Amino acid sequence: MTRKLVLALVLICCTALPAVAAGDFKIAYIDLQKALNQSEAGKAAKEKIAQRVKEHETVFDGRQKELKKLKDDLEKQALLLSEEARGAKQRDFDQRLKEFQRATKDAQEEVQQKDADYTRAILEELSKVIQDFGAREGYAMILEKTESAVLFADAKFDVTDSLIKAYDASRKK
Incomplete structure (x- = not known):
């Protein structure tokens, strides 16, 4: 897959050499990960996710303490309880532990x-x-900067910050 992508890029670049020589062929790249992390929408999304994680942690911390107390009580009372009572408490603990693990997995x-x-x-x-930015600024191509696709790119071709500003502005309209 990567070879095909690289080959396609090489072919595009080779066929575009006359246009490059004429000076009207503009290429840029964007770091989408940076755009996701630094745009206002991206920051807001990260904040919502962090808040949800915090809510889950609060709930699960309480449940985890409850499970620890049950286990400690079971261990302390193990010698005092009959085998039947000990088995019932162990099954109750195991059931609650499974529910806790299931709830944790569901939350994740x-x-x-x-x-x-x-x-x-x-x-x-x-x-x-x-798309709008590329058309407006006259770019023939805007690539995504990933380590597997763009092996080297001069920073002067990075339009990430401009696109973040344009994206944030478009969301305020």
């Missing part, structure tokens, strides 16, 4: 899904801004 999945939803929405909006 919820946070990951919300993060993916926010990211997808921001990228959709950002894509439109990139």
